[in-house]
Amino acid sequence: MSIPVARWPYVLLALPAAATTLDHRPEPAELLLCAGVAAWLAAGMTLRWRHQWVFAAGLVVLTGALVVLNPLFGFLTPLPYVYVFRTIAFPWQPVAVATVAAVAGTAQAYGIDKSTLGGVAVWVAVMAGNAIPMCAYAFVARKAEQQEAERAQLLADNVALQEQLLAQAREAGIREERQRMAREFHDTLAQGLTGIVSQLRAADDQTWARHVRAATDLARESLDETRRSFEALRPEPLRTARLTEALTNVAGRWSQLHDVEVSVTTTGDTRPIAPEAEFALLRAAQEALANVARHARASRVGVTLSYLENEVALDVRDDGRGFDKIPANGFGLEAMRQRIEGLKGTVQIESEPGGGTGVSARVPLEVR
16 A cells, blocks of 8 residues: 655654654653644645745754754655755755755764764764765756756747748748739739720721720630639640740730731750749740830830750840830839749840830749
8 A cells, every 4th residue: 555645754754753652752852843843744735835945944944953852853854855955946955955964964973972073073974975965966956957948948949930930931921922913913914904905995997896806805815814823823825835836826916916026936956944934934925025015116026935055045025116214113024023033044124215125034944
């Protein structure tokens, strides 16, 4: 039958008390101190002490008094050790531990004659033999607690950092998705609406049927492309064709809509490139052609796709009126740059008044 943990202090007190009773009739002071220790233990276990160290200090004093009266009560000294380690913090813990060690050493050296120098030396050695390892243990335990606290703090910092990084990743993902949707909106629905408006404006009594059909086709294509953009699918021109054919188809439809001659040329050895590179170059061509329609007043446009040694280059050049300063607030051009530079590519725009405009986008053959 096991003894409950809460009763062990009373067992440690009862054992030397019973041994004392068997050895001799207990002195009133011994009985009084035993009763005081029992009451102190009961109070410490049932009351919520505001300062727990008071309980530990009182237990050390009472145990020391019992040891002075009867060395058998040295068996009680493990109890003060437990409460000192539990309730007294640094820097006072080693002092309290040394005090308990002095009580234990006094009990162990009780029979030594302390009237001689040799006896005192033995007594001090016995107390030191108790105090040194127990104080060393106190310092080791303190170091372990500090390391555990540092590990806990490091873990908490890592958790906080991880949460911060996750929050930043979520925010970056949201920003990236918003930018993607803004670019896709500009390249699909916005350009389609611009083309529809242009077709309807150009309609007159003789050509209205042709322009309305063109506007209807544009609306249908823009709606399909917008739906595909929201679903993050490949653009329709690239769904069933490679980049060269897709550029030819896009340029051909654009030429029919705007009555501007477009030539599409491919140079170099045609090689497969990453889907995201095809996507970015196709959107760059669409944006460049849209800008020609809006601003250039060109009569001829050339689209060249060049497969170079380490990269693919797209050049769109027109013979329009040109400009001397690139617009700072052009969202389409900025979207083009973001796509191309996101693939470690480059975008260059060259123009001069009356000399047309050239847009060049280059991406590596191997996109990482």
